[in-house]
Amino acid sequence: MNTPIKDPTLQSLDARSRDIFRRIVDSFLRDGEPVGSRSLSRVLPSSLSPATIRNVMSDLEHLGLIYAPHISAGRLPTQAGLRFFVDAFMELGDLTEEERRSIDTQIKASGEGASFEHLLTEASQMLSGMSRGAGLVLATKHEAALKHIEFIQLEPTKALVVMVSQGGDVENRVIDLPAGITLSQLHEASNFLNAHIRGRTLPEARIEIGRLKEETRAALDTLSQQLVEKGLALWVGTESDQPARLIVRGHANLLENVTAQADIELLKRLFEDMETQDGLIQLLDLAEQGSGVRIFIGSENKLFSLSGSSLVVAPYRDKEARVIGALGVIGPTRLNYARIVPMVDYTAQLISRMLR
Incomplete structure (x- = not known):
């Protein structure tokens, strides 16, 4: 609070x-x-x-x-x-045993064998359903430990890079290839990376490859070496360019009691602003400024000042207790704060425990 x-x-x-x-x-x-x-x-x-x-x-x-x-x-x-x-004056309510079980069941069931992204999406959906507002989950780029990287040639100058984390998340990205590279060189670059990146995050992998510069030169020819360095640089650079991703479920809940066209336009503006990079950075800042649940009413935060919305938000943490994202509920200023605050707090703590 x-x-x-x-x-x-x-x-x-x-x-x-x-x-x-x-x-x-x-x-x-x-x-x-x-x-x-x-x-x-x-x-x-x-x-x-x-x-x-x-x-x-x-x-x-x-x-x-x-x-x-x-x-x-x-x-x-x-x-x-x-x-x-x-x-x-506000006296916080407490979640009922039934509400706790409902949150536990939905979140834990979605986390079994599922990707981190799926877990967050389910959390957002659950918060929306229980609050009748819009459920929001903000995730920093998840620095998961890597399991496998593969280069697949699409055309002479482009390749698909497939990156698999140890948690099972898969990301694909298209990169430009050095001129004249062959299939065997693509395989060579993939094999070299997989021998050195397993269990490391992308930034850690890039540092490790940089440290092994002499070994890289001895093991790879010039084009394969360029591919390794370019692929990692591109991927890590993109990670830093996109500081977070936003998952919002329940937009329709915010429109249920809105009839004036001007108010509808304000809500549309709210979601547009949130999804910009500046909006994401602001939300991350909100999450990192407090250790528990925070309440922002209307124009107290400039991101919501135009729409007059309120936000109840709490950070969640990784196993090192670092803030890696936030979750919460957005709604009109007449949110049921006493009920939603413990709901958001409990969900954030549950997500944090599952990430340890």
């Missing part, structure tokens, strides 16, 4: 003001509708008249915690009010 704010606002509210404020926020999170003084008078102690409640609401409005969306309408929490509520 974010560190609770140290704000004199909390001290300035008496018990009656706090109760009224909490009921306004609770109603907004439940129904999304403004609450008026008459409605509040029916659920508050009978000693409070609508006039008294209106006076309290006026004070809360002056503090910037609530506002009236229309003249004579009820009140809604402002973005600052929601942040204040989350930091000062």
